[in-house]
Amino acid sequence: MTMTATPLNTAETKLALPGHQGLKLEEKLLFDQSREGSYGVDLPTLKGTTSRTGQPVRETVGLPEVSEPQVVRHFVRLSQMNYSIDGGLFPLGSCTMKHNPRLNEKLARLPGFAALHPMQPDSTTQGALELVHTLENWLAELCGLPGITLAPAAGAHGELTGMLVIKKAIEARNETRPIVLVSDSAHGTNPATARTCGFDIVSVPSGDDGLVDYDAFAELVDKHGKDIAAFMVTNPNTCGRFEKDVTRIADKLHSVGAYFYCDGANFNAIVGKVRPGDLGVDVMQFNLHKTFSTPHGGGGPGCGPVGVTEELKKFLPIPKVQKDGDTFKLVTDCPHSIGRIKAFHGHFGMMVRALAYMMSHGADGLQRVAEDAVLNANYMLHHLKGTFNVPFKGYCMHECLLTDKHLKDKHVSTLDIAKGLIEYGYHPMTVYFPLVVSGAMLIEPTETESKQSLDEFINTMKHLAHLAETKGEDTFKQFPLSTPRRRLDEVKAARQPILKWEKPE
Amino acid sequence: MADAPVHLKYTTDHEWVELNGDIATIGITAYAQESLGDLVFVELPEVGITITSGDDFAVVESVKAASEVYTPVSGEVTETNEELGDSPEMINENPYTDGWIAKVKLSDKSELDEMMTAEEYQEYINQLEA
Known part of the structure; x- marks a missing residue:
């Protein structure tokens, strides 16, 4: 196939930048702004030279000396340097960076929720407990698995919780199953989680279509049989594909008594279309901060609830919320539970936001979320497939996967395209992931982007491809041009990292 | 890219093996290092451990990805290339010589018979690139 970049209408066409100039600020470290004698707070003069614990008082703790306006400006400027979903399209694949509706924020700030203390007696927190209980029911309904815990702090923590539940269930059966199968397109956290739980990893290869190679999978199940504890797969997977053999995979696993773990990050x-529980999945984690729009990626903590089958319910972590008539209570006396995995009750503020998101969308609205997310990704795929190489034929799910294959002869790589995007005011997409695809560019626009916003991004990508064809590597190796830091030496940063500020001599 | 030296044997996972008596030296190929990009970290196996053909016994990490290195031969690890700890770039610069990873005292020399010759490996890469 010959790849040619689609030129813009005229060579002089000025690209509509998304208006994000944040990456172009320069800001010194607070330490470098320090001036002796500056301070923001008047403190009383120290009396004596020993502290109340009898230790000598230190002359200085080496903190920067700055005034209050300096501190405020420093952190506001830093926040402006941070590319955020509130500032522009954030196309990171496998991350679902969608808009966080302000209604969620309003509700999370209600004093009855925001000012709760986790050690208040249950009788004073009935509303919060009901909220947790209601969210659990919604999640159970959406994933088709009856047991839910909201305790895990984020997606990978949810994975860990899910795999600990599986480990405990296997121990309760008096079995030893040392092996966990993991698909080679999985999120890196999948094998890491299994290893953390003490399992040995056996990798399941993908086929040419980017899906689990069922025959290779079945062969591994036959080979390892009752040594297999579980199979971990991300579905839809990181190639942006739905695993079409998912029910056959479930049946095959269950035939040897193994569990089916589905990473629900995607x-x-x-959501609202397919219930993983109906497909034979035994355990899955949600990323509330992705699917149900709670701020993440520096914007706030995550929340990684886990759904499990009826059989595995009793192993879920404590505390659990129980409904007794019209009242709710926290229960910790659960002898089969894996125990606590998080202080108190998890990230409650995220639960408020997620439930607000669900209730304001309703069941039909959540279906539209999935439909529009898939539509937007396919719109992008359709408009970029003539310009960039597409490794897998056919429609994608929520993210579209491109590669730099056709740009190789111009010596322009995926990394160069990413740097070019920075120059044009966008946060780059996910690059070089999934690992099974060479030079991968994984773009997830999410449902919150309008057609206009998608078109702007598509035009920028086409413009970059056109530059690659016409100007080649000499232009690209310069990118980004207008940022305070130009092309960073990532290799040197990894080989000789400077992790600590040193006072200049 | 440097041609694959003819005196070495190759795997489909892009490792090479050089045989000297019953000692096999293992490294990764020029194609592997070029695909990974500049290496920033190499995790070496412990000297003295016994490894079996197919085991992952080392990790090479670049700014793009971390990748396992699989041994195509079985035996005892007798020596590792400690210099890679400070200078992982040696694999990028000279993958077939200074960039070797480990030496293994073979328990079954016949395992090398199943590996590819330089010519076969070159053809295999051409297919991957197609």
């Missing part, structure tokens, strides 16, 4: 593509 649940946004199927």
